[in-house]
Amino acid sequence: MASVTSLAATVNQRVADALSAALPEAGAADPLLRRSDRADFQANGLLALAKKLKGNPRELAGQVAAALGADDVLHTVEVSGPGFLNLTVADGAIIRTLAARAADDRLGVPRAAATGTTVIDYAQPNVAKEMHVGHLRSAVIGDALRNLLDFTGEKTIGRHHIGDWGTQFGMLIQYLIENPDQLAPAADTDGEQAMSNLNRVYKASRAVFDADEEFKERARKRVVALQSGDRQTLDLWQRFVDESKIYFYSVFEKLDMEIRDEEIVGESAYNDMMAETARLLEESGVAVRSEGALVVFFDDIKGKDDKPVPLIVQKADGGFGYAASDLSAIRNRVVDLDATTLLYVVDVRQSLHFRMVFETARRAGWLNDQVTAHNMGYGTVLGADGKPFKTRAGETVRLEDLLDEAVQRAAEVVREKAQDLTEDEILERAAQVGIGAVKYADLSTSPSRDYKFDLDQMVSLNGDTSVYLQYAYARIQSILRKAGDTGPAAHPELALAPAERALGLHLDAFGATVAEAAAEYAPHKLAAYLYQLASLYTTFYDQCPVLKADTPAQVENRLFLCDLTARTLHKGMALLGIRTPERL
Ligand code: ARG
Numbered sequence: 287m288a289s290v291t292s293l294a295a296t297v298n299q300r301v302a303d304a305l306s307a308a309l310p311e312a313g314a315a316d317p318l319l320r321r322s323d324r325a326d327f328q329a330n331g332l333l334a335l336a337k338k339l340k341g342n343p344r345e346l347a348g349q350v351a352a353a354l355g356a357d358d359v360l361h362t363v364e365v366s367g368p369g370f371l372n373l374t375v376a377d378g379a380i381i382r383t384l385a386a387r388a389a390d391d392r393l394g395v396p397r398a399a400a401t402g403t404t405v406i407d408y409a410q411p412n413v414a415k416e417m418h419v420g421h422l423r424s425a426v427i428g429d430a431l432r433n434l435l436d437f438t439g440e441k442t443i444g445r446h447h448i449g450d451w452g453t454q455f456g457m458l459i460q461y462l463i464e465n466p467d468q469l470a471p472a473a474d475t476d477g478e479q480a481m482s483n484l485n486r487v488y489k490a491s492r493a494v495f496d497a498d499e500e501f502k503e504r505a506r507k508r509v510v511a512l513q514s515g516d517r518q519t520l521d522l523w524q525r526f527v528d529e530s531k532i533y534f535y536s537v538f539e540k541l542d543m544e545i546r547d548e549e550i551v552g553e554s555a556y557n558d559m560m561a562e563t564a565r566l567l568e569e570s571g572v573a574v575r576s577e578g579a580l581v582v583f584f585d586d587i588k589g590k591d592d593k594p595v596p597l598i599v600q601k602a603d604g605g606f607g608y609a610a611s612d613l614s615a616i617r618n619r620v621v622d623l624d625a626t627t628l629l630y631v632v633d634v635r636q637s638l639h640f641r642m643v644f645e646t647a648r649r650a651g652w653l654n655d656q657v658t659a660h661n662m663g664y665g666t667v668l669g670a671d672g673k674p675f676k677t678r679a680g681e682t683v684r685l686e687d688l689l690d691e692a693v694q695r696a697a698e699v700v701r702e703k704a705q706d707l708t709e710d711e712i713l714e715r716a717a718q719v720g721i722g723a724v725k726y727a728d729l730s731t732s733p734s735r736d737y738k739f740d741l742d743q744m745v746s747l748n749g750d751t752s753v754y755l756q757y758a759y760a761r762i763q764s765i766l767r768k769a770g771d772t773g774p775a776a777h778p779e780l781a782l783a784p785a786e787r788a789l790g791l792h793l794d795a796f797g798a799t800v801a802e803a804a805a806e807y808a809p810h811k812l813a814a815y816l817y818q819l820a821s822l823y824t825t826f827y828d829q830c831p832v833l834k835a836d837t838p839a840q841v842e843n844r845l846f847l848c849d850l851t852a853r854t855l856h857k858g859m860a861l862l863g864i865r866t867p868e869r870l
Contacts (some may be wrong), residue, residue: 484530567582580599
């Protein structure tokens, strides 16, 4: 179904038409309609236009106002200030537009005009290592961006660029060769066991590595065997990857996130491309030999003493590292996956790496005007003290511990409020509330900013939290259940109370908000919208009795507003990856 035009867009078009009727020389000028406190909308575009046409802005606004006139959409049109137009819409127009919206399963969200294929690199933990708080943001932001892009019609392909390659595997594999039953594959291993097995092997191998020079040498040789594709070495490497995946999946499940196996394509997957990537860069002169290594220099990237900092494509000993795998991944994504956009959701502390990698790829012609790359470098999760989040003992926080604690806190909140919930239901809701709280806190700040991880605040019922939104949703569902046989129905003939208008006009903006959040990679804009929606609903609920409204038509119309609010909350939260339980 084609998406439904919003009332804001209709009004904007009306003003634009009036503008070109009154002033043919203005061409197709945008009236720049915005929501306003003084009226429903304000058109600000006439000021700039008057300047361009060297006219008087108030006079110009007057001409446009006269050409507009009032009708069944526009209630009043007024010139204000230096040359703004203040516009009030008719109550009936609000409800009519929303009624069309309610019949549209996209809830008014337009499909993007130009779509392509975005390869999104997110949720990238490292093999044989525990996931920590630093891995939270990439997963949560990446998942939300992907949902947003998918919904606006972009084709998305996920890539979990896991750290599954590198010198540390020499040590791990060599240890396993010398201690064969240490990572015995068990069919029923769960995530926790898998990680504790890996931790044990990691610690034990590290200890031997640090203490025994001969083992160190054997481990070094093992790296060479791995990189040259020795069968036995690769089989053992695969055991580490498989065991790690059991663990990753358990954490992603806790995060209520779906990860597809075919999209877990780690650094190792590009191993066969590395030599060719280096050759292409060297032959084209993009990379040069320097002290035996193959490197790329940049005019504007300098380190201490003003010395240029190069990107190392190949080390002097012939080995390839992180840069070579990312450059090879770009070739793969552009050539084989036909990507038009490469999106990376990676810690801002890696932004220099990506600047260099992207610039290298541009020089090589792999990126250009048709194929662009962006790093959504996200900020750091901070503790209450404003420093990077650590445990009391100063260690990095395990992601699982943090999620478990959030769910536990949420259980307390749910239990306190629960009226007709069974114990099983309380536990199920606790997971939805707790994980939702963690995701929402992350997504409601602009990705580039740091934020404090404060569980008390995150599960608070008042304020900008997911549980506040979830309660608003559940409350609406409870009203709809109580309404029994009386269903929601739009009644454009009714006059609206101020709280109904405010809610209705905000509902009207859902489509534009989702489109903007997707186009700008800004999930926090959707979060802010939803919070405002829940707040406006709370005001409406306080001021406008629903089931005890004056007339049956008014009951139906208010149920209609309730229902559309609930559907909008549900859809918006789902785009952020957050559940909305029917009862809380
Ligand atoms: N595994 C890396 C880490 O934990 C992140 C990978 C980011 N993606 C990429 N294409 N480099 O730091």
